[in-house]
Amino acid sequence: MALMEVKSLASGYGEVQILWGVDLNLEKGKLTTLVGSNGVGKTTLLSTVMGLLKPRQGTVTFGDRDVTNMSPHARAKAGMVLVPEGRQLFTTMTVYENLEMGAFSSRARANFKQNLEKVYDLFPRLQERAHQKAGTLSGGEQQMVAVGRGLMAEPEILMLDELSLGLSPLLSLTLFETLVRLKGTGLTMLLVEQNVNMALAVSDYAYVLAQGKIWLEGEARQLMKNDEIRQAYLGVVGH
Amino acid sequence: MLGQLLSSLTDGLLLGFVYGLAAVGLSLIWGVMTVINLAHGPVIALGMFGTYLLFLKGGCNPYLALLAVAGMGLVFGFLIYGVAVHRVLNAPHLSTLLATFAVNMILIGVGTAVFTTSPHNIDFSLGSLEVGPITVPATRLVAALGAILFTAALYLFLYFTRPGKAIRAVANNRKAAELMGIPSAWILALSFGLGTMLAAVAGGLISTFFPFTILSGGPYELKSFVICVLGGLGNPLGALIGGLLLGGLEGLIPTFMPVSWVPVVEFGLFILVLLFKPSGLLGAK
Ligand SMILES: Nc1ncnc2c1ncn2[C@@H]1O[C@H](COP(=O)(O)OP(=O)(O)OP(=O)(O)O)[C@@H](O)[C@H]1O
Ligand SMILES: [Mg+2]
Numbered sequence: 001m002a003l004m005e006v007k008s009l010a011s012g013y014g015e016v017q018i019l020w021g022v023d024l025n026l027e028k029g030k031l032t033t034l035v036g037s038n039g040v041g042k043t044t045l046l047s048t049v050m051g052l053l054k055p056r057q058g059t060v061t062f063g064d065r066d067v068t069n070m071s072p073h074a075r076a077k078a079g080m081v082l083v084p085e086g087r088q089l090f091t092t093m094t095v096y097e098n099l100e101m102g103a104f105s106s107r108a109r110a111n112f113k114q115n116l117e118k119v120y121d122l123f124p125r126l127q128e129r130a131h132q133k134a135g136t137l138s139g140g141e142q143q144m145v146a147v148g149r150g151l152m153a154e155p156e157i158l159m160l161d162e163l164s165l166g167l168s169p170l171l172s173l174t175l176f177e178t179l180v181r182l183k184g185t186g187l188t189m190l191l192v193e194q195n196v197n198m199a200l201a202v203s204d205y206a207y208v209l210a211q212g213k214i215w216l217e218g219e220a221r222q223l224m225k226n227d228e229i230r231q232a233y234l235g236v237v238g239h
Numbered sequence: 240m241l242g243q244l245l246s247s248l249t250d251g252l253l254l255g256f257v258y259g260l261a262a263v264g265l266s267l268i269w270g271v272m273t274v275i276n277l278a279h280g281p282v283i284a285l286g287m288f289g290t291y292l293l294f295l296k297g298g299c300n301p302y303l304a305l306l307a308v309a310g311m312g313l314v315f316g317f318l319i320y321g322v323a324v325h326r327v328l329n330a331p332h333l334s335t336l337l338a339t340f341a342v343n344m345i346l347i348g349v350g351t352a353v354f355t356t357s358p359h360n361i362d363f364s365l366g367s368l369e370v371g372p373i374t375v376p377a378t379r380l381v382a383a384l385g386a387i388l389f390t391a392a393l394y395l396f397l398y399f400t401r402p403g404k405a406i407r408a409v410a411n412n413r414k415a416a417e418l419m420g421i422p423s424a425w426i427l428a429l430s431f432g433l434g435t436m437l438a439a440v441a442g443g444l445i446s447t448f449f450p451f452t453i454l455s456g457g458p459y460e461l462k463s464f465v466i467c468v469l470g471g472l473g474n475p476l477g478a479l480i481g482g483l484l485l486g487g488l489e490g491l492i493p494t495f496m497p498v499s500w501v502p503v504v505e506f507g508l509f510i511l512v513l514l515f516k517p518s519g520l521l522g523a524k
Contacts, residue, residue, distance in 0.1 A: 052414060076420035088415040090408045101408045104401070105420035153419055 009058035011048040020212035036209035077105040079156030091135030102152030242372030253383040255486015259479035260386035262466035264437030270473030271430040280460030281346035286442025316435025350453035360450035382444040471519025
Protein backbone atom coordinates (compact mmCIF):
# COMPACT_ATOMS: atom_id res chain seq x y z
CA MET A 1 0.00 0.00 0.00
CA ALA A 2 1.33 3.42 -0.95
CA LEU A 3 1.64 5.78 2.01
CA MET A 4 2.46 8.75 -0.19
CA GLU A 5 1.61 9.09 -3.82
CA VAL A 6 2.81 11.82 -6.18
CA LYS A 7 1.01 12.03 -9.52
CA SER A 8 2.23 13.93 -12.61
CA LEU A 9 3.66 16.71 -10.45
CA ALA A 10 4.90 19.76 -12.35
CA SER A 11 6.68 22.62 -10.62
CA GLY A 12 9.32 25.31 -10.99
CA TYR A 13 10.36 28.89 -10.22
CA GLY A 14 8.78 31.83 -12.04
CA GLU A 15 9.23 31.36 -15.78
CA VAL A 16 11.39 28.29 -15.35
CA GLN A 17 9.72 24.93 -15.12
CA ILE A 18 11.88 22.26 -13.49
CA LEU A 19 9.59 19.27 -13.02
CA TRP A 20 7.47 18.03 -15.91
CA GLY A 21 5.22 15.36 -14.50
CA VAL A 22 6.82 13.30 -11.74
CA ASP A 23 5.21 10.16 -10.33
CA LEU A 24 6.26 8.52 -7.07
CA ASN A 25 4.73 5.73 -5.04
CA LEU A 26 6.15 5.41 -1.56
CA GLU A 27 5.33 2.14 0.11
CA LYS A 28 4.68 2.09 3.82
CA GLY A 29 7.69 0.97 5.84
CA LYS A 30 10.05 1.14 2.88
CA LEU A 31 13.18 3.20 2.40
CA THR A 32 13.18 4.81 -1.02
CA THR A 33 15.99 6.75 -2.64
CA LEU A 34 15.64 9.50 -5.20
CA VAL A 35 18.71 9.70 -7.42
CA GLY A 36 19.55 12.53 -9.82
CA SER A 37 22.42 14.71 -10.94
CA ASN A 38 23.04 18.16 -9.45
CA GLY A 39 20.42 20.72 -10.34
CA VAL A 40 17.99 18.20 -11.79
CA GLY A 41 15.26 19.17 -9.32
CA LYS A 42 15.40 16.79 -6.36
CA THR A 43 15.12 19.58 -3.80
CA THR A 44 12.45 21.23 -5.94
CA LEU A 45 10.48 17.99 -5.87
CA LEU A 46 10.67 17.69 -2.08
CA SER A 47 9.73 21.37 -1.65
CA THR A 48 6.71 20.87 -3.87
CA VAL A 49 5.73 17.69 -2.07
CA MET A 50 5.81 19.63 1.24
CA GLY A 51 3.86 22.56 -0.19
CA LEU A 52 6.67 25.12 0.06
CA LEU A 53 6.27 25.46 -3.71
CA LYS A 54 2.89 25.46 -5.43
CA PRO A 55 2.64 22.71 -8.03
CA ARG A 56 1.60 23.77 -11.53
CA GLN A 57 -0.07 20.47 -12.08
CA GLY A 58 -0.48 17.12 -10.41
CA THR A 59 -1.41 15.88 -6.95
CA VAL A 60 0.16 14.68 -3.73
CA THR A 61 -1.76 12.14 -1.69
CA PHE A 62 -0.79 11.14 1.82
CA GLY A 63 -2.55 8.18 3.36
CA ASP A 64 -6.04 8.62 2.00
CA ARG A 65 -5.88 12.41 1.99
CA ASP A 66 -5.25 14.69 -0.98
CA VAL A 67 -2.82 17.19 0.53
CA THR A 68 -2.04 19.09 -2.68
CA ASN A 69 -3.53 22.34 -1.40
CA MET A 70 -2.53 22.05 2.24
CA SER A 71 -0.06 24.43 3.84
CA PRO A 72 3.36 23.00 4.79
CA HIS A 73 2.61 23.20 8.52
CA ALA A 74 -0.61 21.24 8.07
CA ARG A 75 1.29 18.57 6.17
CA ALA A 76 3.86 18.39 8.94
CA LYS A 77 1.07 18.03 11.45
CA ALA A 78 -0.39 15.20 9.37
CA GLY A 79 2.94 13.34 9.58
CA MET A 80 4.88 14.43 6.48
CA VAL A 81 8.25 15.65 7.68
CA LEU A 82 11.13 17.01 5.63
CA VAL A 83 14.68 17.41 6.92
CA PRO A 84 15.58 20.11 4.42
CA GLU A 85 18.73 20.59 2.42
CA GLY A 86 21.23 22.79 4.24
CA ARG A 87 19.79 21.80 7.65
CA GLN A 88 17.84 25.04 8.15
CA LEU A 89 18.18 24.89 11.92
CA PHE A 90 16.94 27.58 14.27
CA THR A 91 20.51 28.75 14.70
CA THR A 92 19.82 31.31 17.44
CA MET A 93 17.99 28.77 19.57
CA THR A 94 19.44 25.98 21.68
CA VAL A 95 19.60 22.35 20.60
CA TYR A 96 16.84 21.54 23.07
CA GLU A 97 14.65 24.34 21.76
CA ASN A 98 15.19 23.10 18.22
CA LEU A 99 13.97 19.69 19.30
CA GLU A 100 11.03 21.30 21.08
CA MET A 101 10.08 23.16 17.91
CA GLY A 102 10.24 19.87 16.04
CA ALA A 103 7.49 18.68 18.34
CA PHE A 104 5.31 21.75 17.85
CA SER A 105 2.20 20.05 16.51
CA SER A 106 -0.24 18.71 19.07
CA ARG A 107 0.19 15.15 17.80
CA ALA A 108 3.96 15.22 18.31
CA ARG A 109 3.74 17.07 21.61
CA ALA A 110 1.71 14.29 23.16
CA ASN A 111 4.73 11.96 22.98
CA PHE A 112 7.42 14.56 23.56
CA LYS A 113 9.22 12.73 26.38
CA GLN A 114 9.46 9.35 24.66
CA ASN A 115 10.52 10.91 21.39
CA LEU A 116 13.17 13.00 23.11
CA GLU A 117 14.56 9.89 24.73
CA LYS A 118 14.67 8.14 21.37
CA VAL A 119 16.49 11.05 19.76
CA TYR A 120 19.02 11.27 22.61
CA ASP A 121 19.47 7.55 22.31
CA LEU A 122 20.23 7.83 18.59
CA PHE A 123 22.45 10.90 19.06
CA PRO A 124 23.88 11.01 22.59
CA ARG A 125 25.91 14.04 21.51
CA LEU A 126 22.73 16.10 21.36
CA GLN A 127 22.05 15.54 25.03
CA GLU A 128 25.52 16.82 25.90
CA ARG A 129 24.95 19.87 23.74
CA ALA A 130 21.31 20.41 24.71
CA HIS A 131 21.80 23.96 25.94
CA GLN A 132 24.22 25.16 23.30
CA LYS A 133 23.02 27.41 20.47
CA ALA A 134 22.44 25.26 17.37
CA GLY A 135 24.34 27.72 15.18
CA THR A 136 27.56 27.15 17.15
CA LEU A 137 27.62 23.37 16.64
CA SER A 138 29.91 21.57 14.22
CA GLY A 139 28.50 20.58 10.83
CA GLY A 140 27.99 16.98 11.86
CA GLU A 141 26.31 17.92 15.12
CA GLN A 142 24.05 20.30 13.23
CA GLN A 143 23.02 17.49 10.90
CA MET A 144 22.15 15.40 13.97
CA VAL A 145 19.97 18.23 15.25
CA ALA A 146 18.27 18.45 11.85
CA VAL A 147 17.47 14.74 11.86
CA GLY A 148 16.58 14.76 15.56
CA ARG A 149 14.26 17.73 15.08
CA GLY A 150 12.57 15.90 12.20
CA LEU A 151 12.09 12.80 14.35
CA MET A 152 10.59 14.89 17.16
CA ALA A 153 7.81 15.79 14.73
CA GLU A 154 6.83 12.12 14.89
CA PRO A 155 6.89 11.56 11.14
CA GLU A 156 4.90 8.93 9.35
CA ILE A 157 7.06 9.64 6.38
CA LEU A 158 10.49 11.18 6.81
CA MET A 159 12.11 12.85 3.83
CA LEU A 160 15.82 13.60 4.06
CA ASP A 161 17.51 15.94 1.59
CA GLU A 162 21.31 15.54 1.35
CA LEU A 163 21.78 13.96 4.72
CA SER A 164 25.50 13.34 4.36
CA LEU A 165 26.54 16.48 2.48
CA GLY A 166 29.79 17.86 3.86
CA LEU A 167 30.17 15.17 6.52
CA SER A 168 33.15 12.91 7.07
CA PRO A 169 32.83 9.35 5.69
CA LEU A 170 32.71 8.05 9.24
CA LEU A 171 29.89 10.33 10.29
CA SER A 172 28.00 9.62 7.07
CA LEU A 173 28.26 5.96 7.88
CA THR A 174 26.90 6.57 11.36
CA LEU A 175 23.95 8.49 9.94
CA PHE A 176 23.24 5.75 7.43
CA GLU A 177 23.28 3.24 10.26
CA THR A 178 20.77 5.45 12.03
CA LEU A 179 18.54 5.30 8.97
CA VAL A 180 18.72 1.53 9.00
CA ARG A 181 17.76 1.52 12.68
CA LEU A 182 14.84 3.81 11.93
CA LYS A 183 13.75 1.57 9.10
CA GLY A 184 13.75 -1.27 11.60
CA THR A 185 11.10 0.63 13.56
CA GLY A 186 8.85 0.65 10.49
CA LEU A 187 9.38 4.28 9.52
CA THR A 188 8.74 5.15 5.87
CA MET A 189 11.54 7.24 4.39
CA LEU A 190 12.47 9.04 1.21
CA LEU A 191 16.14 9.76 0.80
CA VAL A 192 17.95 12.18 -1.50
CA GLU A 193 21.67 11.58 -1.46
CA GLN A 194 24.91 12.53 -3.17
CA ASN A 195 26.34 9.32 -1.88
CA VAL A 196 24.32 7.14 -4.24
CA ASN A 197 26.31 4.02 -3.45
CA MET A 198 25.50 4.05 0.21
CA ALA A 199 21.95 5.23 -0.34
CA LEU A 200 21.14 2.40 -2.75
CA ALA A 201 22.82 -0.09 -0.45
CA VAL A 202 20.37 0.62 2.37
CA SER A 203 17.28 1.27 0.22
CA ASP A 204 14.46 -0.98 -0.87
CA TYR A 205 13.45 0.98 -3.90
CA ALA A 206 14.83 3.83 -6.00
CA TYR A 207 13.78 6.43 -8.52
CA VAL A 208 16.06 8.21 -10.96
CA LEU A 209 15.07 11.77 -11.84
CA ALA A 210 16.30 13.14 -15.15
CA GLN A 211 15.08 16.02 -17.30
CA GLY A 212 12.17 16.77 -15.04
CA LYS A 213 10.72 13.27 -15.04
CA ILE A 214 11.25 9.87 -13.48
CA TRP A 215 13.57 8.27 -15.96
CA LEU A 216 14.00 4.94 -14.27
CA GLU A 217 12.72 3.15 -11.19
CA GLY A 218 13.07 -0.22 -9.58
CA GLU A 219 14.35 -2.29 -6.69
CA ALA A 220 17.46 -0.61 -5.33
CA ARG A 221 19.66 -3.68 -5.76
CA GLN A 222 18.51 -4.05 -9.38
CA LEU A 223 19.39 -0.44 -10.11
CA MET A 224 22.83 -0.89 -8.60
CA LYS A 225 23.54 -3.43 -11.32
CA ASN A 226 22.27 -1.20 -14.12
CA ASP A 227 25.16 -0.07 -16.33
CA GLU A 228 23.75 3.34 -17.13
CA ILE A 229 23.22 4.05 -13.44
CA ARG A 230 26.65 2.78 -12.58
CA GLN A 231 28.24 5.12 -15.10
CA ALA A 232 26.11 8.17 -14.46
CA TYR A 233 25.69 8.09 -10.67
CA LEU A 234 28.02 5.57 -9.12
CA GLY A 235 31.21 6.86 -10.70
CA VAL A 236 31.95 3.53 -12.35
CA VAL A 237 33.65 3.89 -15.73
CA GLY A 238 31.88 1.79 -18.37
CA HIS A 239 33.05 -1.56 -19.63
CA MET B 240 22.23 72.97 40.96
CA LEU B 241 23.36 69.40 41.57
CA GLY B 242 19.97 68.53 43.03
CA GLN B 243 18.26 69.90 39.97
CA LEU B 244 20.62 68.02 37.69
CA LEU B 245 20.00 64.76 39.50
CA SER B 246 16.27 65.35 39.44
CA SER B 247 16.14 65.95 35.73
CA LEU B 248 18.46 63.02 35.05
CA THR B 249 16.19 60.74 37.10
CA ASP B 250 13.19 62.19 35.30
CA GLY B 251 14.81 61.45 31.97
CA LEU B 252 15.85 57.94 32.88
CA LEU B 253 12.38 57.05 34.14
CA LEU B 254 10.91 58.37 30.91
CA GLY B 255 13.61 56.42 29.09
CA PHE B 256 12.12 53.13 30.24
CA VAL B 257 8.86 54.07 28.57
CA TYR B 258 10.66 55.13 25.38
CA GLY B 259 12.39 51.79 25.56
CA LEU B 260 9.09 49.94 25.84
CA ALA B 261 7.75 51.62 22.70
CA ALA B 262 10.99 50.81 20.91
CA VAL B 263 10.84 47.17 22.02
CA GLY B 264 7.50 46.95 20.18
CA LEU B 265 8.99 48.34 16.99
CA SER B 266 12.07 46.18 17.34
CA LEU B 267 10.05 43.00 17.88
CA ILE B 268 8.10 43.50 14.66
CA TRP B 269 11.26 44.24 12.72
CA GLY B 270 13.09 41.30 14.27
CA VAL B 271 10.38 38.80 13.40
CA MET B 272 9.29 39.93 9.95
CA THR B 273 11.67 42.74 8.83
CA VAL B 274 8.80 45.19 8.58
CA ILE B 275 9.27 48.81 9.63
CA ASN B 276 5.93 49.61 11.19
CA LEU B 277 5.12 53.20 10.28
CA ALA B 278 1.79 52.91 12.10
CA HIS B 279 3.72 52.75 15.38
CA GLY B 280 3.13 56.43 16.24
CA PRO B 281 -0.65 56.55 15.90
CA VAL B 282 -0.91 53.29 17.86
CA ILE B 283 0.99 54.98 20.70
CA ALA B 284 -1.47 57.87 20.46
CA LEU B 285 -4.42 55.47 20.46
CA GLY B 286 -3.00 53.92 23.62
CA MET B 287 -3.10 57.39 25.17
CA PHE B 288 -6.71 57.97 24.11
CA GLY B 289 -7.78 54.48 25.13
CA THR B 290 -6.50 55.08 28.64
CA TYR B 291 -8.04 58.55 28.63
CA LEU B 292 -11.49 57.34 27.61
CA LEU B 293 -11.53 54.47 30.09
CA PHE B 294 -10.45 56.88 32.82
CA LEU B 295 -12.84 59.69 31.93
CA LYS B 296 -15.91 57.81 30.67
CA GLY B 297 -15.43 54.51 32.42
CA GLY B 298 -14.19 55.96 35.69
CA CYS B 299 -11.39 53.43 35.61
CA ASN B 300 -8.08 53.73 37.40
CA PRO B 301 -5.57 54.58 34.62
CA TYR B 302 -3.40 51.59 35.46
CA LEU B 303 -6.35 49.26 35.30
CA ALA B 304 -7.34 50.95 32.04
CA LEU B 305 -3.86 50.16 30.79
CA LEU B 306 -4.47 46.43 31.03
CA ALA B 307 -7.56 46.81 28.88
CA VAL B 308 -5.57 48.97 26.47
CA ALA B 309 -2.95 46.23 26.26
CA GLY B 310 -5.60 43.68 25.29
CA MET B 311 -7.08 46.02 22.72
CA GLY B 312 -3.62 46.78 21.34
CA LEU B 313 -2.99 43.06 20.83
CA VAL B 314 -6.25 42.57 18.93
CA PHE B 315 -5.71 45.77 16.97
CA GLY B 316 -2.25 44.60 15.93
CA PHE B 317 -3.73 41.30 14.74
CA LEU B 318 -6.16 43.28 12.61
CA ILE B 319 -3.52 45.58 11.12
CA TYR B 320 -1.40 42.56 10.27
CA GLY B 321 -4.28 40.68 8.67
CA VAL B 322 -5.65 43.62 6.69
CA ALA B 323 -2.54 45.52 5.65
CA VAL B 324 0.66 43.57 6.20
CA HIS B 325 0.18 39.86 5.52
CA ARG B 326 -0.42 40.10 1.80
CA VAL B 327 2.61 42.29 1.10
CA LEU B 328 4.97 40.59 3.53
CA ASN B 329 7.00 38.88 0.83
CA ALA B 330 6.94 41.85 -1.52
CA PRO B 331 9.90 44.29 -1.50
CA HIS B 332 10.34 46.42 1.64
CA LEU B 333 8.78 49.45 -0.02
CA SER B 334 5.41 47.67 -0.10
CA THR B 335 5.31 47.03 3.64
CA LEU B 336 6.47 50.60 4.29
CA LEU B 337 3.66 51.94 2.12
CA ALA B 338 1.12 49.58 3.67
CA THR B 339 1.94 50.57 7.25
CA PHE B 340 2.17 54.21 6.20
CA ALA B 341 -1.36 53.93 4.80
CA VAL B 342 -2.51 52.53 8.15
CA ASN B 343 -0.72 55.46 9.82
CA MET B 344 -2.62 57.99 7.67
CA ILE B 345 -5.96 56.27 8.23
CA LEU B 346 -5.50 56.17 12.01
CA ILE B 347 -4.46 59.80 12.17
CA GLY B 348 -7.35 60.79 9.91
CA VAL B 349 -9.96 58.95 11.94
CA GLY B 350 -8.34 60.05 15.19
CA THR B 351 -8.42 63.69 14.14
CA ALA B 352 -12.07 63.42 13.17
CA VAL B 353 -13.00 61.88 16.50
CA PHE B 354 -10.70 63.63 18.97
CA THR B 355 -9.71 66.80 17.02
CA THR B 356 -6.09 67.84 17.40
CA SER B 357 -6.52 69.84 20.58
CA PRO B 358 -4.63 68.56 23.61
CA HIS B 359 -6.20 66.19 26.10
CA ASN B 360 -4.89 65.13 29.44
CA ILE B 361 -5.63 62.70 32.21
CA ASP B 362 -6.24 64.56 35.42
CA PHE B 363 -4.56 62.15 37.74
CA SER B 364 -1.74 62.43 40.20
CA LEU B 365 -0.05 60.25 42.76
CA GLY B 366 1.88 63.14 44.26
CA SER B 367 5.62 63.16 44.11
CA LEU B 368 8.45 61.36 45.78
CA GLU B 369 11.42 63.00 47.40
CA VAL B 370 14.67 61.18 47.94
CA GLY B 371 17.34 63.53 49.16
CA PRO B 372 17.69 66.29 46.58
CA ILE B 373 15.71 64.37 43.96
CA THR B 374 12.01 64.99 43.39
CA VAL B 375 10.07 62.92 40.89
CA PRO B 376 6.36 62.66 40.15
CA ALA B 377 5.15 59.25 41.30
CA THR B 378 3.30 58.66 38.03
CA ARG B 379 6.66 58.62 36.25
CA LEU B 380 8.07 56.11 38.66
CA VAL B 381 5.05 53.85 38.16
CA ALA B 382 5.33 54.30 34.40
CA ALA B 383 8.95 53.19 34.48
CA LEU B 384 8.02 50.17 36.60
CA GLY B 385 5.19 49.37 34.19
CA ALA B 386 7.59 49.52 31.25
CA ILE B 387 10.04 47.21 33.01
CA LEU B 388 7.24 44.84 33.88
CA PHE B 389 5.95 44.62 30.31
CA THR B 390 9.45 44.19 28.89
CA ALA B 391 10.21 41.44 31.39
CA ALA B 392 6.89 39.77 30.60
CA LEU B 393 7.74 39.84 26.90
CA TYR B 394 11.12 38.30 27.61
CA LEU B 395 9.59 35.51 29.69
CA PHE B 396 6.99 34.93 27.01
CA LEU B 397 9.59 34.67 24.23
CA TYR B 398 11.91 32.35 26.13
CA PHE B 399 9.64 30.21 28.27
CA THR B 400 6.37 29.61 26.46
CA ARG B 401 5.57 27.55 23.39
CA PRO B 402 4.07 30.35 21.30
CA GLY B 403 6.93 32.60 22.39
CA LYS B 404 9.53 30.11 21.26
CA ALA B 405 7.59 29.70 18.02
CA ILE B 406 7.93 33.47 17.49
CA ARG B 407 11.69 33.15 17.83
CA ALA B 408 11.72 30.15 15.50
CA VAL B 409 9.72 32.00 12.85
CA ALA B 410 12.00 35.03 13.23
CA ASN B 411 15.02 32.81 12.76
CA ASN B 412 13.84 30.64 9.86
CA ARG B 413 10.26 30.95 8.69
CA LYS B 414 10.48 28.13 6.16
CA ALA B 415 11.92 25.66 8.66
CA ALA B 416 9.24 26.68 11.15
CA GLU B 417 6.51 25.82 8.65
CA LEU B 418 8.19 22.48 7.96
CA MET B 419 8.08 21.71 11.68
CA GLY B 420 4.34 22.30 11.83
CA ILE B 421 4.39 25.89 13.11
CA PRO B 422 1.60 27.94 11.51
CA SER B 423 3.83 30.87 10.59
CA ALA B 424 1.06 33.23 9.49
CA TRP B 425 -0.55 33.07 12.94
CA ILE B 426 2.78 33.50 14.63
CA LEU B 427 3.54 36.57 12.52
CA ALA B 428 0.13 38.02 13.37
CA LEU B 429 0.80 37.35 17.05
CA SER B 430 4.18 39.10 16.85
CA PHE B 431 2.64 42.10 15.17
CA GLY B 432 -0.06 42.09 17.82
CA LEU B 433 2.50 42.06 20.62
CA GLY B 434 4.53 44.86 19.03
CA THR B 435 1.37 46.92 18.71
CA MET B 436 0.38 46.09 22.26
CA LEU B 437 3.67 47.39 23.64
CA ALA B 438 3.29 50.62 21.65
CA ALA B 439 -0.23 51.13 22.98
CA VAL B 440 0.89 50.43 26.56
CA ALA B 441 3.78 52.88 26.22
CA GLY B 442 1.26 55.49 25.03
CA GLY B 443 -1.00 54.72 27.97
CA LEU B 444 1.85 55.12 30.45
CA ILE B 445 2.89 58.44 28.94
CA SER B 446 -0.69 59.71 29.04
CA THR B 447 -0.62 59.58 32.85
CA PHE B 448 1.78 62.51 32.99
CA PHE B 449 1.92 64.34 29.64
CA PRO B 450 -0.91 66.00 27.72
CA PHE B 451 -1.39 64.56 24.26
CA THR B 452 -3.13 64.82 20.87
CA ILE B 453 -3.72 62.24 18.16
CA LEU B 454 -0.44 63.41 16.64
CA SER B 455 1.58 62.90 19.82
CA GLY B 456 2.67 59.42 18.79
CA GLY B 457 4.86 60.81 16.01
CA PRO B 458 7.78 62.00 18.14
CA TYR B 459 7.76 58.74 20.11
CA GLU B 460 7.83 56.78 16.87
CA LEU B 461 10.90 58.77 15.81
CA LYS B 462 12.50 58.19 19.19
CA SER B 463 11.77 54.49 18.78
CA PHE B 464 13.72 54.50 15.53
CA VAL B 465 16.66 56.28 17.16
CA ILE B 466 16.56 53.87 20.08
CA CYS B 467 16.38 50.83 17.82
CA VAL B 468 19.42 52.02 15.94
CA LEU B 469 21.26 52.71 19.20
CA GLY B 470 20.40 49.31 20.62
CA GLY B 471 20.51 47.33 17.39
CA LEU B 472 17.29 46.82 15.43
CA GLY B 473 15.65 43.52 16.29
CA ASN B 474 17.29 43.32 19.71
CA PRO B 475 14.65 43.96 22.42
CA LEU B 476 17.11 44.23 25.31
CA GLY B 477 19.17 46.70 23.28
CA ALA B 478 15.98 48.68 22.72
CA LEU B 479 15.36 49.03 26.44
CA ILE B 480 18.92 50.14 27.08
CA GLY B 481 18.79 52.49 24.09
CA GLY B 482 15.65 53.97 25.64
CA LEU B 483 17.48 54.65 28.90
CA LEU B 484 20.32 56.30 27.02
CA LEU B 485 17.95 58.55 25.13
CA GLY B 486 15.93 59.36 28.24
CA GLY B 487 19.11 60.16 30.17
CA LEU B 488 20.27 62.51 27.42
CA GLU B 489 16.92 64.25 27.39
CA GLY B 490 17.18 64.70 31.11
CA LEU B 491 20.70 66.12 31.01
CA ILE B 492 20.80 68.25 27.88
CA PRO B 493 18.34 70.95 29.03
CA THR B 494 20.56 71.71 32.03
CA PHE B 495 23.39 72.70 29.71
CA MET B 496 21.71 74.11 26.63
CA PRO B 497 18.30 75.20 25.35
CA VAL B 498 15.73 72.42 25.11
CA SER B 499 15.46 72.97 21.36
CA TRP B 500 18.87 71.33 21.01
CA VAL B 501 17.60 67.98 22.26
CA PRO B 502 16.55 66.62 18.85
CA VAL B 503 19.76 67.91 17.30
CA VAL B 504 21.84 65.90 19.74
CA GLU B 505 19.57 62.86 19.47
CA PHE B 506 19.61 62.69 15.70
CA GLY B 507 23.29 63.60 15.58
CA LEU B 508 23.91 60.54 17.72
CA PHE B 509 21.59 58.53 15.45
CA ILE B 510 23.67 59.44 12.40
CA LEU B 511 26.96 58.78 14.17
CA VAL B 512 25.83 55.31 15.19
CA LEU B 513 24.57 54.60 11.68
CA LEU B 514 27.92 55.67 10.29
CA PHE B 515 30.25 53.97 12.73
CA LYS B 516 28.32 51.12 14.31
CA PRO B 517 25.33 50.32 12.11
CA SER B 518 24.57 47.14 14.02
CA GLY B 519 23.84 49.24 17.10
CA LEU B 520 25.88 50.05 20.19
CA LEU B 521 25.03 46.63 21.58
CA GLY B 522 24.93 44.81 18.25
CA ALA B 523 27.47 42.24 17.20
CA LYS B 524 30.51 43.46 15.21
N1 LIG C 1 14.69 29.57 -5.64
C1 LIG C 1 15.01 29.27 -6.93
N2 LIG C 1 14.77 30.16 -7.92
C2 LIG C 1 15.07 29.86 -9.20
N3 LIG C 1 15.63 28.72 -9.60
C3 LIG C 1 15.90 27.81 -8.67
C4 LIG C 1 15.61 28.03 -7.29
N4 LIG C 1 16.00 26.94 -6.59
C5 LIG C 1 16.51 26.09 -7.50
N5 LIG C 1 16.44 26.59 -8.74
C6 LIG C 1 16.87 25.92 -9.98
O1 LIG C 1 16.12 24.76 -10.15
C7 LIG C 1 16.91 23.69 -10.60
C8 LIG C 1 16.75 22.50 -9.69
O2 LIG C 1 17.26 22.83 -8.41
P1 LIG C 1 17.22 21.84 -7.20
O3 LIG C 1 17.77 22.56 -6.03
O4 LIG C 1 15.88 21.26 -7.10
O5 LIG C 1 18.26 20.73 -7.70
P2 LIG C 1 18.79 19.45 -6.93
O6 LIG C 1 18.46 18.28 -7.77
O7 LIG C 1 18.30 19.44 -5.54
O8 LIG C 1 20.35 19.71 -6.97
P3 LIG C 1 21.48 19.35 -5.89
O9 LIG C 1 21.80 17.91 -6.06
O10 LIG C 1 22.63 20.21 -6.29
O11 LIG C 1 20.95 19.68 -4.55
C9 LIG C 1 18.34 24.22 -10.68
O12 LIG C 1 18.62 24.51 -12.03
C10 LIG C 1 18.31 25.48 -9.86
O13 LIG C 1 19.19 26.43 -10.38
MG1 LIG D 1 19.17 19.63 -3.74
